[in-house]
Amino acid sequence: MVDGNGTLIKRIFENAPFVRSLGIELVSFGTGWCETSLKVTSVLKQQHGLVHAGVLMTLADHSCGGAAATTASDEQDVITVETKVAFLRPAPVSVLLCRAQVLRAGRRLVFTEAEVFTEEKIVVSKVSSTLAFVALKSS
Amino acid sequence: MVDGNGTLIKRIFENAPFVRSLGIELVSFGTGWCETSLKVTSVLKQQHGLVHAGVLMTLADHSCGGAAATTASDEQDVITVETKVAFLRPAPVSVLLCRAQVLRAGRRLVFTEAEVFTEEKIVVSKVSSTLAFVALKSS
Amino acid sequence: MVDGNGTLIKRIFENAPFVRSLGIELVSFGTGWCETSLKVTSVLKQQHGLVHAGVLMTLADHSCGGAAATTASDEQDVITVETKVAFLRPAPVSVLLCRAQVLRAGRRLVFTEAEVFTEEKIVVSKVSSTLAFVALKSS
Amino acid sequence: MVDGNGTLIKRIFENAPFVRSLGIELVSFGTGWCETSLKVTSVLKQQHGLVHAGVLMTLADHSCGGAAATTASDEQDVITVETKVAFLRPAPVSVLLCRAQVLRAGRRLVFTEAEVFTEEKIVVSKVSSTLAFVALKSS
Numbered sequence: 001m002v003d004g005n006g007t008l009i010k011r012i013f014e015n016a017p018f019v020r021s022l023g024i025e026l027v028s029f030g031t032g033w034c035e036t037s038l039k040v041t042s043v044l045k046q047q048h049g050l051v052h053a054g055v056l057m058t059l060a061d062h063s064c065g066g067a068a069a070t071t072a073s074d075e076q077d078v079i080t081v082e083t084k085v086a087f088l089r090p091a092p093v094s095v096l097l098c099r100a101q102v103l104r105a106g107r108r109l110v111f112t113e114a115e116v117f118t119e120e121k122i123v124v125s126k127v128s129s130t131l132a133f134v135a136l137k138s139s
Numbered sequence: 140m141v142d143g144n145g146t147l148i149k150r151i152f153e154n155a156p157f158v159r160s161l162g163i164e165l166v167s168f169g170t171g172w173c174e175t176s177l178k179v180t181s182v183l184k185q186q187h188g189l190v191h192a193g194v195l196m197t198l199a200d201h202s203c204g205g206a207a208a209t210t211a212s213d214e215q216d217v218i219t220v221e222t223k224v225a226f227l228r229p230a231p232v233s234v235l236l237c238r239a240q241v242l243r244a245g246r247r248l249v250f251t252e253a254e255v256f257t258e259e260k261i262v263v264s265k266v267s268s269t270l271a272f273v274a275l276k277s278s
Numbered sequence: 279m280v281d282g283n284g285t286l287i288k289r290i291f292e293n294a295p296f297v298r299s300l301g302i303e304l305v306s307f308g309t310g311w312c313e314t315s316l317k318v319t320s321v322l323k324q325q326h327g328l329v330h331a332g333v334l335m336t337l338a339d340h341s342c343g344g345a346a347a348t349t350a351s352d353e354q355d356v357i358t359v360e361t362k363v364a365f366l367r368p369a370p371v372s373v374l375l376c377r378a379q380v381l382r383a384g385r386r387l388v389f390t391e392a393e394v395f396t397e398e399k400i401v402v403s404k405v406s407s408t409l410a411f412v413a414l415k416s417s
Numbered sequence: 418m419v420d421g422n423g424t425l426i427k428r429i430f431e432n433a434p435f436v437r438s439l440g441i442e443l444v445s446f447g448t449g450w451c452e453t454s455l456k457v458t459s460v461l462k463q464q465h466g467l468v469h470a471g472v473l474m475t476l477a478d479h480s481c482g483g484a485a486a487t488t489a490s491d492e493q494d495v496i497t498v499e500t501k502v503a504f505l506r507p508a509p510v511s512v513l514l515c516r517a518q519v520l521r522a523g524r525r526l527v528f529t530e531a532e533v534f535t536e537e538k539i540v541v542s543k544v545s546s547t548l549a550f551v552a553l554k555s556s
Contacts, residue, residue: 016185062185062193082499084223103401128364128406130364220387247386296472
């Protein structure tokens with residue numbers, strides 16, 4: 001059964017210390033997608049005063065994981081297999097939004113993509129990511 | 140002239156707040172390569188108690204930038220165009236090392252790759268990244 | 279001036295022997311996009327009787343080049359820097375269509391993406407590709 | 418049991434019409450790697466008289482599949498999940514060689530990489546590819 005009430009995706013966002021430390025928030029989700037946001041603070045910058053690529057990748061990766069999680073069964077969890085990120089434009093230090101969606105959920109693999117964009121809908125990064133379903137560990 | 144004394148790579152590591160906040164250190168470098176390390180702390184974990192993919196991507200991206208910087212001229216800086224990361228194995232919460240090297244430095248683009256590995260030389264991630272030379276801004 | 283009348287994209291499809299030998303056709307295009315098709319023949323198969331991944335990649339790569347070409351100036355040509363292809367589903371031996379579009383055309387680099395799909399609109403591959411503008415050689 | 422005598426890899430190269438039509442040859446292999454070659458003919462060119470990116474991707478993809486196949490059990494076959502190719506340099510119309518190797522073979526996924534290079538050992542493309550083990554179909 002697909003995780004209709006979002007237990008897994010909520011847990012993924014609540015229980016990840018690194019994601020919480022950056023300030024990444026789960027905004028909304030449905031089967032096959034999720035939206036997230038991040039209010040960029042000064043510590044998330046790189047040497048030119050822009051948002052560090054690692055921050056953009058973290059936001060996108062976790063959002064892709066969230067989207068994939070909405071297609072998992074009650075006994076499954078998701079892990080990232082690989083990801084590719086294209087940095088279309090420099091990302092300003094402001095609020096960043098991300099929408100991730102599932103392109104195809106197979107039996108063992110989930111293909112996803114994501115966009116990171118500003119509040120003015122300027123896309124700064126485009127992401128293509130493959131995840132795998134794994135057995136959920138009770139914790 | 141290639142940046143033989145490493146002014147650019149040193150500045151890239153010193154002046155990036157996000158990289159410093161994670162604890163990423165520049166260990167050594169030469170023309171076309173650099174090595175970095177990160178002592179993983181508890182806040183860098185994801186929901187399963189492993190190192191977050193975003194941490195691995197940040198470490199690799201910044202190291203690729205460092206390697207590329209060693210091939211820049213005195214008037215150039217580097218920015219990441221795109222990156223792909225394969226997550227070969229879960230990364231344990233311990234010391235992680237990264238070696239990045241330039242595959243080819245052209246006139247405008249730099250192709251790099253990187254490995255993230257444990258102190259026991261177990262490779263956890265393999266990275267392929269393209270960067271671009273841009274004009275250095277005085278700051 | 280952007281190549282409004284499609285001189286470059288037409289030449290890219292007419293003058294590429296490999297693309298012609300596979301049977302790839304330019305169907306339509308506008309500024310920032312193009313659509314192509316390929317009637318898959320028996321020789322384009324791999325060992326399981328499906329379309330070879332290399333055929334899908336060739337179709338997508340050339341289409342991304344076409345889309346990028348529509349944003350080139352009269353003095354520019356385009357070359358592929360790197361590409362990533364996700365194989366969402368096996369591709370049947372039938373007619374395949376591809377739509378490529380530019381995500382961002384900068385001064386020196388063009389970010390594109392493409393989908394390869396069947397006549398029933400089933401997406402079989404999703405592609406993310408970076409190209410570079412280079413000086414057009416007279417030939 | 419790992420496929421020590423290379424039944425699967427040999428079949429992958431013999432039974433793929435597209436690969437045979439290009440002239441790609443299996444040169445040698447062992448557990449976790451294979452080497453291939455391609456004598457580039459005129460039909461494999463793109464519009465600038467260089468080797469088409471699709472040819473390089475086909476050579477690399479099939480070689481990664483071959484390397485992965487050497488780590489499959491007798492009941493397994495391999496399929497490509499995704500691949501990323503960096504085009505470091507233009508590839509001349511001559512003999513091209515490819516070496517593909519397994520970075521990690523898991524229970525369900527195989528991470529590979531490959532280099533395409535000239536007889537003078539100039540690397541023209543670097544490839545990172547993920548494959549999956551699937552059940553072998555009798556044919």
